[in-house]
Amino acid sequence: MSAKYHSNRYSYYEKKTLEQSTPSKKKKTAQKLQKKKQIQKKKRQVRVQRTLIELGLSLFFLGVFLYGLSIFTFSITKVEGYSMIPTLNNSEWVFVNKLAKPRRFKLVLYKDLKSKETSVRRVIGLPGETIFYRKDKLYVNNQEVYERFIEEEVQRAKDSKSNFTEDWSTKKRSIPKGEYLVLGDNRPYAADSRDYGYITEKEIVGVVEMRILPVHQIKQF
Known part of the structure; x- marks a missing residue:
């Protein structure tokens, strides 16, 4: 996969690093950057999943609270x-x-x-x-x-x-x-x-x- 292809996916400093490297270094650098992005993506997914779980639990306990409240009040x-x-x-x-x-x-x-x-x-x-x-x-x-x-x-x-x-x-x-x-x-x-x-x-x-x-x-x- 060429550096030109990757240049559309990285920041300005990452592009400069790729341009100034030899072909072998460019490949290793691209792989590191790709791995870094994959890790960041997984972290975002984990954060989203955690947020959804917390929201679901909050709604569940709110429902239980309102149900318990309704038994005695309305x-x-x-x-x-x-x-x-x-x-x-x-x-x-x-x-x-x-x-x-x-x-x-x-x-x-x-x-x-x-x-x-x-x-x-x-x-x-x-x-x-x-x-x-x-x-x-x-x-x-x-x-x-x-x-x-x-x-x-x-x-x-x-x-x-x-x-x-x-x-x-x-x-x-x-x-x-x-x-x-x-x-x-x-x-x-x-x-x-x-x-x-x-x-x-x-x-x-x-x-x-x-x-x-x-x-x-x-x-x-």
């Missing part, structure tokens, strides 16, 4: 069914805060202890309260409480001379300690505490803070 959950229309629709995704405390009118994700199925419903009654509905009005401990989140639905039902929420009560018995009364926003069709009773504090996974998917419908509750 979760991302897919909504199933139509009981929460118009607030939430089927197949939408929500962010659940596991550290938040359930409060009236907050959305909660709960898991049935027997079936292990999860559902999203709205907290209406708290422990120690009595709840009843009369002519589409909510009464908590005999005091009327306005439900702004279903205002339009109630008005449409009123215009059609019907009730959006049927008359219903806890039969003047207070909600037991550690239990909550939950209803779906789609009152005429939702399955909720009117069907299966109260949910316990142990069943509540967390408070639904935000709809995150679909992206164009992101909303904080």
Whole structure:
């Protein structure tokens, strides 16, 4: 292989060394330079491989950390069914805060202890309260409480001379300690505490803070 061919691959000083050498020296010098470049190339490859391994390990441990964190602090959950229309629709995704405390009118994700199925419903009654509905009005401990989140639905039902929420009560018995009364926003069709009773504090996974998917419908509750 001629020095002219190698001259395109070496620095200015390496070219000068080749030009000033005898043919045999030129060949040895070219071989040394070629070996040097091969060593440098291998070192670069090792550095790249090491960087990729470190990046992969970092991502792995980050994933493990976030997963562990989510077990105790938050979760991302897919909504199933139509009981929460118009607030939430089927197949939408929500962010659940596991550290938040359930409060009236907050959305909660709960898991049935027997079936292990999860559902999203709205907290209406708290422990120690009595709840009843009369002519589409909510009464908590005999005091009327306005439900702004279903205002339009109630008005449409009123215009059609019907009730959006049927008359219903806890039969003047207070909600037991550690239990909550939950209803779906789609009152005429939702399955909720009117069907299966109260949910316990142990069943509540967390408070639904935000709809995150679909992206164009992101909303904080």
